[in-house]
Amino acid sequence: MFELSKKIKSLPPYLFAEIDKKKRELKEKGINFIDLSIGDPDLAAPKSVNKVLSSTSKLKENQKYAMDQGKDRLRESISKWFNKRFKVSLDKNKEILPLIGSKEGLVHLPLGFINNGDYVLIPSPGYPGYRGAAIFAGGKVHEMPLIEENRFLPDFKKIPLAIKNKTKIMYLNYPNNPTTVLASLDFLKETVKFCAKYGIVLAYDNAYSEIYFNEKPHSILEVDGAREVAIEFHSLSKTFCMTGYRIGWACGNSFLVNTLLKVKSNIDSGIFGAVQETAINALENETPYVKELRKIFKDRRDFFVNSLKDRGFKQIYSDSTFYVWCRIPVDFKSSVEFSKYLIEEKNIIATPGIGFGKHGEGFIRFALTVDKSILKKVFT
Ligand SMILES: Cc1ncc(COP(=O)(O)O)c(C=O)c1O
Structure with a gap:
């Protein structure tokens, strides 16, 4: 009876919604399965955060509409955290915008810049939200292949000139989901130069x-000139296992930050005040919690990667994040075929690489978001 919009029709099926359907089917059949499909850490958020949520939700001021720009104290905490972590100082009034999770900001950004037919560059494989964001804003998507031979970094030289000239936004994400690799400072410098040359907004996810093992990831804002072209997105979801709280922030170029604020003011009405208080608490007391988190993820990763190697898997990537990105065995024709095999024969749910874009084909992503005792069952 009702006709869907062309935009909705042109969206690919949202990968995680498809996987959720599969999980529901297994549950209905009473089949136990090991879920290594989604990037939602199993660990509890910091204890102090829950206490803060409970006490500050009782305050009347937090039960009212929140300011679009977030609490002043939250922006202050973000600014301090950022300076401590990346040695980059941010103006809390102009260069920081709290978000209802980073996805919210990443997806709303193109509404501020894209006219019909403008291009958005997205990494392939990459986080599926970027594609939807481009389409909702009326943009065209150009995929930048992240291939193994180039250590999963895009090659800007391969983007046709006609597309570069019509590109308004580029999404980039390091530490990378799903490939786990980091970007060097040299690559980030090259990226800033490229975006400045073609007048492209750099949306750096x-x-x-904070989910790293050896090398510390950089902020794009460490690069000279980045403040002219870049807006960077951060999240408390992964760093503090707070995916359900919905809080993150955007920071960087003040015009970009302000444009995102303009878009958001027309869409949402701020972040629950008590949730903002939890973010202040987490950012100000973070060090021991995050250190322990990295230890747990490293332990899981070392066990899982060694077990994969013992089973004959060869091309395995696990430099950062809590994912393992791995080439599928040669006996399988596609990543979907391999993931179906894992579900049907082993009751393991992992994400087929193709779900992250066509250049993810040939790979599978395991999310190590379950206890090590469960990971051990994968290999028994
Ligand atoms: C690369 C990447 N960016 C952004 C997000 C969104 O996170 P959130 O909206 O919870 O901050 C995710 C979530 O999985 C992600 O993997």
Whole structure:
């Protein structure tokens, strides 16, 4: 009876919704399964955060509409955290915008810049939200292949000139989901130069900045000139296992930050005040919690990667994040075929690489978001 919009029709099926359907089917059949499909850490948020949520939700001021720009104290905490972590100082009034999770900001950004037919560059494989964001804003998508030979970094030289000239936004994400690799400072410098040359807004997704094992990931804002072209996205979801709280922030170029605020003021009405208080608490007391988190993820990763190697898997990537990105065995024709095999024969749910874009084909992503005792069952 009702006709869907062309935009909705042109969206690919949202990968995680498809996987959820599969999980529901297994549950209905009473089949136990191991879920390594979604990036939602199993660990509890910091204890102090829950206490803060409980006490501050009782305050009347937090039961009212929140300011679009977020609490002043939250922006202050973000600014301090950022300076401590990346040695970059941010103006809390102009260069920081709290978000209802980083996805919210990442997806709303193109509404501020895209006219019909403008291009948005997205990494392939990459976080599925970027594609939807471009389409909702009326943009065209150009996929930048992240291939193994180039250590999963895009090659800007391969983007046709006609597309570069019509591109308004580029999404980039390191530490990278799903490939786990980091970007060097040299690559980030090259990226800033490229975006400045073609007048492209650089939407740098740093949601996994704290989930690393050896090298510390960079902020794009460490690069000279980045403040002219970049807006960076951060999240408390992964750093503090707070996916359900819905809080993150955007920071960087003040014009970009302000444009995102303009878009958001027309869409949402701020973040629950008590949730903002939890973010202040987490950011100000973070060090021991996040250190422990990294230890747990490293332990899981070492076990899982070694077990994969013992089973003959060869091309395995696990440099950062809580994912493992791995080439599928040669006996399988596609990543979907391999993931179906894992579900049907092993009751393991993992994400087929193709779900992250066509250049993800040939790979599978395991999310190590379950206890090590459960990971051990994968290999028994
Ligand atoms: C690369 C990347 N960016 C952004 C997000 C969104 O996170 P959130 O909206 O919870 O901050 C995710 C979530 O999985 C992600 O993997």
